[in-house]
Amino acid sequence: MPSVTHEALVELFKNRPTLAAEMLQDALGQPIPTFTEARIESSTLAEIVPSDRRADLVVVLAGEQQRPALAIVVEVQLGTDPNKPYVWLVYLAQTRARHRCPTRLLVVTTDPAMARWCSRPIDTGHPGLMLTPLVLGPQGVPVVTDAEQATAAPEVVVLSAMAHGQGEAGEAIGVAFLAAAAGLDEERRAVYGDLVLSSLNIAARRTLEAIMKSGYQFQSEFARSYVAKGRQEGLLEAKAHDVLTFLEARGLEIPAEVRERVLASTDLAELDRWIRRAAIIADARELLAADGS
Known part of the structure; x- marks a missing residue:
């Protein structure tokens, strides 16, 4: 299940099709060809990979006569995934073949450690073919505190809040967003307001809530849905992690299949039962045996 942060980042790039090109050029120093339009294209890759596998977003920059000048595969990555070094190359190749233009991979993450993991060159095994992902981590996201800049690019100030909202600039970023919010349609204003406030440190959030003169409630259906999912997740x-911590604290060896089963559980009652069991069992395997797993 995609996390709140994952879906929010994808939504920003979808709502502002030029954002991927802007981040490639301004944050990562990548040259971008002249284009007259940036459009979101289908990211389904059913021809090559299973239908539930798809890139998060594909943006095509169109040049003269609306011909594709550059395609950008946008991938939001918030945790290590051993499959990605293999499927990223598939995403690039399929997108390049479909649109018949140069194609780049932009990986977006909010974690500096993940940015380092995603940046590692991928040796494809073919002589001379090495893929080095272009990674936008929190350090590459601009700190937007200027109201005029925020108004011109509201998605960028939201991205800035998500990357830097826990730091000293959180309050200034939030105030800049408020200046931009007036020019947004009702749905985007609600969604982006939720994202910004949920990304800020406590002091900054309290300041913004005071400015808004009332306690803030999540307003948009999008945000209510994904925030609820996020809290559950x-x-x-x-x-x-409590289950695993109990087992480790008792010096019990945790087999890989037990660890994977615990981390994959989506049943709170089951996890509560395992927490109690973890305190008394003599072998970590008994944790699953009790449920007939």
Whole structure:
């Protein structure tokens, strides 16, 4: 299940089709060809990979006569995934073949450690063919505190809040967003407001709530849906780690299949039951045996 942060980042790049090109050029120093239009294209790759495998987003920059000048495969990556070094090359090749133009991979992450993991060159095994992903981590995202800049590019200030909202600039970023919010349609204003406030440190969030003169409630259906999912995911993850922590603290060896089963659980009652079991069992395998797993 995609996380709140994953879906929010994808939504930003989808709502502002030029954002991928802007980040490649301004944050990563990549030359971008002259284009007259940036459009979102289908990212389904059913021809080569299973239908549930797809790139998060494909943006095509069109030049003269609307011909594709550059395609950008946007991938949001928030955790290590051993499959990605293999499928990223598939995404690039299929997108390049479909649109018949140069294609680049832009990986977006909010974690500096993940940015380093994603940046590692991928040796394809073919002589001379080495893929080095272009990675936009939090350090590459601009700190947007200027109201005029935020108004011109509201998705960038939201991205800035997600990358830097926990730092000292959080309050200034939030205030800049408020200046931009007035020019947004109702749905985007609600969604982006939720994302910005949920990304800021506590002090900055309180300041913005005071400026807005009332306690803030999540307003958009998008945000209510994904924030609810995010809270559920966070609770599941915390309880899963509690199970493993109990086992490790008792000096029990945790087999890979047990660890994977615990981390994959989506049942809070099951995890609560495992927490209690973890305190008394003599072998970590008994944790699953009790449920007939």
